[in-house]
Amino acid sequence: MIDNLEARHSGETDVNLFEVIYSARAMRRFKLDPVPEALLTRILDAAIQAPSAGNSQNWSFVVVRASDTRRKLGEIYAKASEIAEAMYAARGKPAHLTEGQFNQMMTSGAHLWAHMGEAPVILIPCLRKPVVPPVEALSLEMQDRHEAEIAYVERIRGASIYPAIQNLILACRALGLGTTITTNHLRCEDEVRTLLRIPDDFDSFAMMPIGWPVNPFGLLSRRPLREVVHADSWENSWPA
């Protein structure tokens, strides 16, 4: 079976980078077919080409294929998603989404809440906790900056793993694999930590189901540039 899949999916499709970017929508329904290990290696190798602060490369990835562990991850994700569901209900529909778009996202999200554990692969990107030098290691002039430095390091923390996660999303898309970034599990992160034996000096940042998608990739719908891009200064919209 795996050999056949490898033969069918032995390399990148012929989509170019912009097609990949414009069609890598969140995929939440997967066939039960396994994903060949060589393809997982390929997307993981794409992931670790990402930038990280100071080129620290403090990432680690747990690739979960064991069915019992996936099932347990699925249970944790479902529990955490109940909290997320309540938050979404209280927050309501974002203004820029149509009722149809919002309902589609919620229906697709709810499907994953119930079926995360059935995805053939669940990938957990992790990052080592940042280390800020102790205040006494700093020069006297810099010691006043210690608290601000801790806040800075905390503020940029995810920025050293999310580029790798985006590489994973794009590499999956290029190979015809579906995935999506999810973060709901962080509401019950300790259970994931215990299950996967993630050491205390690492945190998990996402739970990514990966598999052959049931539905086709499709064009993304996003707010227009003129709403989100400013020319030279905030009051000027980008002329497009």
Ligand SMILES: Cc1cc2nc3c(=O)[nH]c(=O)nc-3n(C[C@H](O)[C@H](O)[C@H](O)COP(=O)(O)O)c2cc1C
């Ligand atoms: C930080 C972040 C957290 C997310 N968490 C979840 C999640 O927990 N569950 C989920 O189903 N999707 C999650 N998503 C996926 C978003 O819902 C999705 O990217 C968004 O709706 C756009 O979907 P589209 O690319 O198909 O248009 C998350 C996305 C981001 C960037």
